[in-house]
Amino acid sequence: MPTRQKRFRIDAHVHLIAIDRKNHKSFISEKKRNGLYFKFLCRSAGVSSKAKDDEFDAVYADHLAQLIREAKYLDKAVLFATDGLYDSNGKLDPRCEVLISNDWTIEVCRRYPDVFLFGASIHPARPDALDELDKCAEAGAVCVKWIPNSQGINPSDRKIEKFYERMKQHGLVLSSHTGYEHGPYVVDQALGDPNLLKLPLEMELMVVAGHSGTSGFHHRIEYFPNFANMVQKYENLYGDTAAIAELYRGVYRKRLLTTPVVKNRIIQGTDFPVPSIPIVWPFAIGPIKALKLQFVDNLFDKDYLAKKAAGFPEEHFRRGHDVFLGNL
Secondary structure, eight states: OOOGGGOOOEEEEEEOOOOOHHHHSOEEOHHHHTSHHHHHHHHHHTOOTTSOHHHHHHHHHHHHHHHHHHOSSOOEEEEEOBOOOBOTTSOBOTTOOEEBOHHHHHHHHHHOTTTEEEEEOOOTTSTTHHHHHHHHHHTTOOEEEEOHHHHTOOTTOGGGHHHHHHHHHHTOEEEEEOSOOOSSOOSOGGGGOGGGGHHHHHTTOOEEEEGGGOOOTTOSSOOHHHHHHHHHHOTTEEEEOTTOSSTTTGGGHHHHHHSTTGGGTEEOOOOBTSOOOGGGOHHHHOHHHHHHHTTOSOHHHHHHHHHHHTTOOHHHHHHHHHHHHTTO
């Protein structure tokens, strides 16, 4: 294991956003682009919503890299591509609302190798899934990212075993969303159940449960207990704290920090560009300090300072190095 002095602070959960179909093989649906969230993305990236597609993509990537370089409490980020929703024949489903290609994500990571680690996204139903996996591994991928709820993937489907075996050969981590999904079109929220990670875990893959099974205070089904039970059984299961400091998942702070085993298996993640909102923890941080942290300009520093003030230990921010770079 690397010495403590050399362990990077890694954000395990950062999203690349892109809209240039022609040059970058990426898109966000017109419905999403006409919504308030896309306008928020444009504002946060410092680009006009009327910018040309290729300009938007370049500005977003450059702005994100600059934010990480300027952050005082972050060294690198795992930058996720986002594969689409595919039908049973391996063709892209027209209901797919977001697709951020591996090709463009690879290019961005090569432009900014000092701040980004490549997080590939490959739907196992694609006819070229294994070839794409080999290509991404060759390009330096550290993980494969899934959003099962939106991509229609059952992580415990036995048909995926060959895909998992190839991932093992390449030493890739599986980073799979758990809990409810609040973004792209959802096929089935039940696919976010942490119990469905049993197959890759039993095949001895390192697995990171995105959001640690947290769903949001208003959802009917609670998946966090399933995540807590799974980490008791599997030493190769971790969870990230992406979007914990926001309205939906803020209520899980205490449970993440006090649940046995869970507290030693969580790693830092922001879910950028999802904003961090320190004022969701006024009692843990203190109302005045929480309000002051709300005005920290750098989102990555804001998330770090809020979590530190709310009780997350320094090890939480270093542990991701062991998960993604421990074998390097």
